[in-house]
Amino acid sequence: MSIQASRAGSGCEHEGFVTACEREVRAGRLALGDTQRPVRRVSLAIGKWPGGRDGTWAALTVAEARRLAAALLTQAAAAEHDDEPGLAGPCRGGAR
Numbered sequence: 001m002s003i004q005a006s007r008a009g010s011g012c013e014h015e016g017f018v019t020a021c022e023r024e025v026r027a028g029r030l031a032l033g034d035t036q037r038p039v040r041r042v043s044l045a046i047g048k049w050p051g052g053r054d055g056t057w058a059a060l061t062v063a064e065a066r067r068l069a070a071a072l073l074t075q076a077a078a079a080e081h082d083d084e085p086g087l088a089g090p091c092r093g094g095a096r
Helices: 062-081
Strands: 004-006 014-018 024-032 039-046 056-060
Touching: 039 062, 056 062
Parallel strands: none
Antiparallel strands: 004 014, 014 024, 024 039, 039 056
């Protein structure tokens, strides 16, 4: 999985990759509202499932984005050490 930046320098930068289940995951920055005092958010988009199931997106505050990043890192570390094989195995959509 490689991470690629797109639209660099345009004020609309995103990084993303395609998962093992062929879903596109993209993170970026948003500036909403007034150009004098924009509300800054971190965007997260998860693309459609192969076969057409809808994707989703969220606009997170900086603090929320950091909490999500910490939770993902914690879960990734735990998954590396799980003794139980097949817990919500790959591409089965175990998490909702």
